[in-house]
Amino acid sequence: MLTIEKYSFGVGDRFAHQAKAQLASCVQALEKGVEVVPVWNKSHREHTTVGSEPGSVRQAADAAVAALGWRKSYYVDADHISMASVEGFLPYSDFFTIDVADGIGATPEGSAVSDFVAKHPELVGTIAIPGIEEPFETSAAYVTEVAGKYIQAVRDAGRIYRHIVEKKVGTPFVPEVSMDETDSPQTPPELLMILAALADEGIALQTIAPKFTGRFNKGVDYVGDIAQFEKEFNDDLAVIAYAIGKYGLPANLKLSVHSGSDKFSIYAPIHRASKRTGAGLHLKTAGTTWLEEIIGLAEADGDGLVLAKDIYAEAVSNVDALCAPYAAVIDIDRGRLPSAEEVRGWSSAQLVAAIRHVPDCPEFNPHMRQLLHVGYKIAAKMEQRYIDLLQGCEETIAKNVTLNLYERHIVPLFIGE
Numbered sequence: 402m403l404t405i406e407k408y409s410f411g412v413g414d415r416f417a418h419q420a421k422a423q424l425a426s427c428v429q430a431l432e433k434g435v436e437v438v439p440v441w442n443k444s445h446r447e448h449t450t451v452g453s454e455p456g457s458v459r460q461a462a463d464a465a466v467a468a469l470g471w472r473k474s475y476y477v478d479a480d481h482i483s484m485a486s487v488e489g490f491l492p493y494s495d496f497f498t499i500d501v502a503d504g505i506g507a508t509p510e511g512s513a514v515s516d517f518v519a520k521h522p523e524l525v526g527t528i529a530i531p532g533i534e535e536p537f538e539t540s541a542a543y544v545t546e547v548a549g550k551y552i553q554a555v556r557d558a559g560r561i562y563r564h565i566v567e568k569k570v571g572t573p574f575v576p577e578v579s580m581d582e583t584d585s586p587q588t589p590p591e592l593l594m595i596l597a598a599l600a601d602e603g604i605a606l607q608t609i610a611p612k613f614t615g616r617f618n619k620g621v622d623y624v625g626d627i628a629q630f631e632k633e634f635n636d637d638l639a640v641i642a643y644a645i646g647k648y649g650l651p652a653n654l655k656l657s658v659h660s661g662s663d664k665f666s667i668y669a670p671i672h673r674a675s676k677r678t679g680a681g682l683h684l685k686t687a688g689t690t691w692l693e694e695i696i697g698l699a700e701a702d703g704d705g706l707v708l709a710k711d712i713y714a715e716a717v718s719n720v721d722a723l724c725a726p727y728a729a730v731i732d733i734d735r736g737r738l739p740s741a742e743e744v745r746g747w748s749s750a751q752l753v754a755a756i757r758h759v760p761d762c763p764e765f766n767p768h769m770r771q772l773l774h775v776g777y778k779i780a781a782k783m784e785q786r787y788i789d790l791l792q793g794c795e796e797t798i799a800k801n802v803t804l805n806l807y808e809r810h811i812v813p814l815f816i817g818e
C-alpha cells in the first residue's frame with residue numbers, strides 16, 4: 402500500500418523543463434513547516450499534443466528530486482487515463498487518475514442498478530451525516546435515478562483499477578477516480594452514492610475528483626457563487642469522512658480539485674475547511690506553469706520577448722482551432738484580444754503585466770491569458786527554437802514558475818495567509 406500524504410499538489414510540466422522550479426515551491430513550503438508533496442501529472446492528450454512519452458515525466462521528476470535533494474515523497478500521475486490510454490503509463494506512474502466521466506449517463510449493464518439499490522437500503526430514507534446541517538432525505542426512486550446515472554462510470558473505474566492492479570503486479574500505487582470533465586456538478590448526496598458504489602468495486606480509493614459547482618476556466622479565477630461552493634465543499638468533506646467509516650474506504654481518502662490552478666477566490670474557503678476538519682487535499686495544476694514560461698520569456702526581453710510575441714501572434718490568428726477542444730472550460734471575449742501588430746509594439750513589462758495572473762492589476766487581460774493557456778501546441782510546433790529559449794531564459798522562467806506556485810497557490814491553500 403502506498404499512502405499519499407495529507408497535502409499533495411499536482412504540477413504539470415508540458416515541455417519537461419520546469420520540474421526543478423516546481424519542486425522548489427514544495428521546498429519553500431517545507432521550510433515553513435508544511436509538507437506538501439508534488440505529483441507530476443501529464444495526460445495522454447498533453448503527451449499527444451507535445452509529442453512526448455510518459456517515461457519523460459518520471460525522468461524529469463527523478464532528476465529534479467535528485468538535484469534539490471528532496472527527501473519527502475513525490476509521485477508521477479497518469480492523468481485522466483482510460484482503458485485505451487493507460488498502457489504506456491504503467492511502467493512509470495505510481496498515481497493513476499482514472500477518468501470515467503464518459504461513462505456518466507451511459508446505459509448500465511444488466512441488473513447493475515437494481516443490484517446497487519438492493520445492496521444499499523441504508524441510502525434510502527433519512528441520512529444524517531455529522532457535519533451536515535440538514536440530513537439528506539432520499540427515496541428509492543432517487544437512489545435508482547442516481548445509480549442509473551453513475552453506475553456505469555463506477556463499473557468502468559473498477560475495470561480499469563483492476564487492470565492496473567494486475568499489470569503493476571504487487572507494485573503499490575495511489576488510485577484516484579475523476580468525474581470532473583462532465584456537464585453538471587455532482588451534489589453531496591450523489592457523491593455519497595458514488596463512493597458507496599466505488600467501495601463495492603473494491604477500489605482502494607485515495608482521492609476523488611468530482612465536478613464542483615461553478616466554472617473552472619483554464620488559467621483564470623473561479624467564476625460562480627463562492628458561498629455555495631464553500632457549503633458544497635464542506636458537505637463533500639463530511640460525506641467523505643462518513644463514507645470512509647461506512648464503506649471501509651481508505652482512511653486517507655481526500656478530495657482532488659482539478660483545473661485547480663489560479664482559482665484564487667476559493668482558496669480561502671478550501672483552506673478554512675481543511676483547517677477546521679483536518680481533511681487532506683489534492684489540488685491539480687498544469688497549464689499555469691506553461692503560462693509562466695511565456696511570462697519568463699517575455700520578462701527576459703530580447704529573443705525571449707520576440708518568441709513570446711510570436712506565440713501570441715500565432716495564437717490570435719488561430720483562435721477557433723485552439724479554443725474548440727476547450728470550449729467548455731474557457732471564456733474568451735474576442736473583442737478584448739489585442740491584435741498581433743499591437744502586441745509587437747509592447748515592452749517586456751507590458752506583455753508580462755497583460756498575462757501574469759494578478760487579477761486586480763489594470764493591465765491584466767484574462768482573454769489573452771486564456772488564449773495562451775490553450776496555445777501550447779504552438780510552442781510544441783516550434784520544436785528546438787522553443788526549447789533553446791527555455792534554456793536560454795531559464796533564470797527568469799524558473800523564478801516565475803516557483804513564485805507562481807508558491808505565493809499564489811501553496812501559501813493560500815496549504816499554509817494560510
Ligand SMILES: [Zn+2]
Pocket residue numbers: 481579581582610659660
Ligand atoms: Zn480533470
